Amino acid sequence: MAEPHTDFSFKDHAPKFDSHIGASIPGYKDGLLPTCVALSRRFVQPGTRVLDVGCSTGHLLAAIRRENQAARPDVSYVGIDCEPNFGRHWTRRRAKNLAFEVCDARAYDGYNNASLALGIFTLQFLRPIDKRPLLRRIYDGLVEGGALIIAEKTLAENSRMQDALTFPYYDYKLKRGFTPDNILDKERSLRGQMTLWTETELGSALNQVGFGQLQTIWKNFLFVGVLAIK
Template sequence: MKDTVIDDLFDRAAGPVRPFEFDADVARVFPDMVRRSVPGYAELVGLSGLIARRVAGPGARCYDLGCSLGAVTRSILRQTDSDVSVVAVDNAPAMIEGLQARLAAEAETDVTRVETLCADIQSIAIEEASLVVLNLTLQFVPIEARLGLLQRIRAGLVPGGVLILAEKFASPEGRAGDWLTTLHADFKRANGYSELAIARKRAALERVLIPESLEEHERRLAEAGFTGSVRWFQSLNFVAWLAWT
């Protein structure tokens, strides 16, 4: 399945801006949206698959929480043995349907390796996991629920299991934060987004995507019971950690 639909959702000036929602319209343009909005996204996804190859041994189970259309799920499948399985979870029916369609369209993919769940990631059981991925997902979970989710993930990991956490972080005060914010907007302009689209999407995400500081994320990982973590990826104000049991 070709992901060629252009994201023009926020180029329409009519009417008030609705809060961002992972509905069928977003699912339709999501590959283009994330490519043009998140610097380094392809590298982040590809490296996540390489981490899976390191930690997911024979018969391992992985979880992709907030999987959207399954870019990370498919990266894991490509990099691991045929007896490694992935539980791909998203609460948006359009995203799960899109993932299922993509898996079915890829002749080389064994769809029996993937269990797709349309569910709230805060309510599912996480059991015997070698790898759990939260790829730009925790930022959409209410702040007061984030620690509990990480604690459940930690409890569901096998010895030697790891968590990949990727987030947009809150820009620091002062000149450093100004640079990150300005360059991210420049990145979107360079990828063809109009000033109108940038402004309307920012308004749609306000109070839906709640970023936090790097320090807050790292404090919470330790509080959740992970014995260590490392920042292994950063592109502008997007960062990913590897946290281990």
């Protein structure tokens, strides 16, 4: 009898999470992350906060701070994540105006006075009933002209597109050292944990909570990055 599969655990991947996600998501390191850093120069406002919701290792938030620190030294940067094992990475990234906190994004009360918020592959791990309320809290906390950069794995708009994009993605992972068993085990472990929207549903939800200006800024297979401006 086969052993029962276990759920995906951020705790298990925390020590080498940046390497894991870089190998798992095409264009993550050389496309999505540099785009987020470049866009931050446009949206980080003096005297405000930058929030990374589901910050994992804090790598992206630290890079955004470095990009903006000289021009806007009075900005504070806060990363939140519910997995305490990412703390080993936070220790070496903390700075005078860069802090990290272990907490559930749904209960966090510090969304106010943010000029930029990040949600990089975070919303997809929430229950459907919790997604829009969190987006609303982020929207309400942004200052006028502030922005949310959100990236999600999505579902294709129809089954034919889903099939067309899924298997080339598996081929991509095979070329980067994943075995067929690795890929299948990962899919099994995420079953029931990852709740995906289509890109259209993601855009509709962002509109519904108040974001009137949306632009897709990055896309690779079924992974999508969207800029939403208040």
